[in-house]
Amino acid sequence: MNVSAAAHPGFLSPTGVEITFVLIGLATLGAALLTVTTRQLVHAALWLVVALGGLAVEYLLLTAEFIAWVQVLIYVGSVVVLLLFGLMLTKAPIGRSPDADSENRLVALGVGVAAAAALVWVVVDAFRTTWINLHGVAQGSSRATGESLFRHWVLPFEALSVLLLAALVGAIVLSRRDTGSPGSAAPSPAGATPAATPAADAPAAGKEHS
Amino acid sequence: MHLAYPAVLAVLLFCVGLYGVLARRNAILVLMSVELMLNAVNLNLVAFDVWLRDSLHAGQALTLFTITIAAAEIGLGLAIVLLVFRNRGSSDVDRLTGLAEPHGPGTPHGPDAPDATPAAAADDEKAEATA
């Protein structure tokens, strides 16, 4: 850290990567803000895609290539789709809905701003002279990640697969229609579909890098 | 690259997600905000991993785990939201006040309110009206 502090280049002479990072970061932040403020529910999901995609680019810029692709695959590819399914299944209104925000909005704004101010202050105060050296061996190449994952993190990895199985079963049980009351003739496979999706995706994510 | 850039971006994303969790009414939007917060943490993990050049790649491994767990969480969360929606006819977080002290104007529904179907029907009408 001393080395990086001594070679601290300052904020006024940014490198190309930095400029790109900041620009993409601003876009990501804007998309995130729109996600939490827009009054159109489906738009919120779409803005979330933009924000998550922006984050994937940031991962790339940080040389974490594998993470970036997993991000795109799982978040943009499946989680957002799931969310959209959820919106559909809960009959979310399409178009502007005036009551998208609760009465808690002002309090939430206060808490959020205060938290942001405090955290930014702390983080900036702590890391303003820290420099990340992006040159040299890429930290997050697929090879490096795969080796570490299956050499050092095998056990948590397998435990995670059990967790995923449990989540799969749980989601199915939760979203099943009560078979005891066949009289309620609503569209029955509604719950089963979203539950199956993450289970199908997650092992795929695991197998991707093996 | 300065570590401050990803760190500040993560902080801001986290706080935006925080605001979303506290301010959004629809449960699915709340879940989206939770995803934002998780991603902010992920960004931090990756950034610090790269900065520290961790030989075990702990940060990136943990990020992968977080992503997986987030996927599981979103699946379960959506299942729960669906269940609530089916039972209550609404997925609005601030209307689920079944645990409130029973004195306010908003009399809560019982856990298995018998009026689930009529409420759902009413919600149907509302949804169609807004559409």
Add this chain to the structure above:
Amino acid sequence: MTLITLAALVPLLPFLGAAAGLLLGRRAPGFVRPLAVLPTAAAFVLAAVTAARQGTGAPTDGAHRLTVTGSVPIDLALHLDGFSVLIAVLVGLVATCVQLYSVSYLRDDPRYPSYAALVSLFTSAMLLVVYTGDLMVLLVGWEVMGICSYFLVGHHWETEAARAASIKAFLVTKLGDVPFLIGVFALASDAHTFRINGILDAAAHGRLHHPTVIALLLLAGVAGKSAQFPLHTWLPDAMAGPTPVSALIHAATMVAAGIYLVARLLPVFTASAAALAVLGAMAAVTMVGSGLAALAQDDIKRVLAYSTIGQLGYMAGALAVGNRDAAVFHLLSHGAFKGLLFLGAGVVIHAAGTNSLTAMSRMGSLGKRVPDAMWTMGLALAALAALPPLSGFFSKESVLRAAEHASSGDTAHVPSAVGWTVFVAGLVAALLTAGYATRLFLLAFRGSGPDAPDHGRQPVVMTTVLWVLAIPTLAFGGLTYRELPDWFGGAPLGPTLLTSVLGTGLALVGVLVTYGAWSASAATRKAVPVGAVVTADPDAEPALVEAEATATHQEVYGDIAAADDPGDPGRLLLGRLHPLAAHGFRLDAVYSVLFVRPVLAAASLVRFLDREVIESYVRAAGGTPKLLGTAVRRAQNGNVQTYLSALLAGAVVLAVLVAVGG
């Protein structure tokens, strides 16, 4: 069987009988009567055997230490000497008679099983008190007697009088028992033992550091139990209990316990001249006051109650002059004839259908109706009046002789003033005793007027018991006064010329004066017909008639104790003292003003403080959290987002504080 084992069986048998009676009373009614009578009778026989074997020999002691208590040891000790074995025989005799009598007296009573068991338990406690050689064990028997007395006096608890009397008896005796307990502890801490032998040893060697305080504390308990002034007021009221109970408890045994205790511990009392003076004054006031009060009572049993108090005064007087032989002698003879008097009174009340002497004096043939009761009671009344050659004469003479001896300053440790006080009061009381005994006999059995209602023949058991008790009444004193000093190991008890002449003369004067007054007021009695008679079914059990009579006495005469009868010889003799004496010199009213009302006022004050002051603190202590809770409840609106906002805002504040402060 050793002597100690034999003696231990004596209190144990009635106790077992009581336990068995209480357990089996409901399930096996056929066993109740044998279980009541047989253990008591067996205890009487065993007590007699014990007395015969103990005889005039040296005291026998037996002790068993159950456990080590840490400080002063407590032993299950028995101490047999002339006093204890003879009193045990008396207790056994009276208790057996009472149990036999009760069998027919309460023959239809639904509560007979518990009644008989309590009487047995009471007998057992009294025998324990008599035999024990340890003050703590004595205290156990003492308190068991107190509670049994409470239950037995309140046997007819349906009537207001019985309820009030039982509570009064219990509270007044307890009032004395508290200082008594403290006195026992003080005594034990001075003597370092609860064993009576050890205490007497300590007293003999002057190792008691506070003899006056201890003696006065013990005297309070004795005054309560033995109904001495000023704690005697419970005894006349306790006549609300059934007659056998009165005979057992309030004549022969329980009230004797106090006298017996002082007799056992006499060296402790003689160590303090002040205590003897207090005892003497107490005895004198009791003797004279009770004699006057007895002369004015209308209820036959209350007359006997006051006479009991007076005779106990004699015993206390004998103790005050340091002569326990005379006291125990009088206790023995008095126990016999007073038990007889009460049991006879039960027969009379049953036959007459009333307990009022006024009503009896208007009945023509009561004496003919119950000849057994008349003859035996006549004997017993003569013994009470100390006419020779009945046993009461010898025992009372022994008391007077001891007092006379002390008044001349010949008794060690006893101030001659105490001797004079007791002697004079004893002589006055002899006059009064003869007076009220004569009045009782004349009014009850020599009435004139219409015949008494026929309640049928008295049960054979009841009359037999009267004759059994008449034997010691007649002969005990004369036959034994020469032998008793050997048993007691003391001075001779026989009558001296001076006291015989004075005492008998005064008694004769009392008899004659009362007879004169009775004859003088005969015309008035004829002119004023007063009387309410309970005409009960002839087959009804006697106890029911008595309870009825006690309950109606107040309604008919406006007072539980006195009747407004101008033809009463007592009224003629007492003159203006009569209304005062009839109400026990208004001592109850004095107590009511001095103690009852202040206590009630204090209680209402405490109630006010509790209700208004302390409870307001309590209410505030409850109300403040309730208000706070209401305020906090408002925050519980069930909205998760609100909760989460507060949580996260708190987290931010904490983080900032840590960041700034740290």
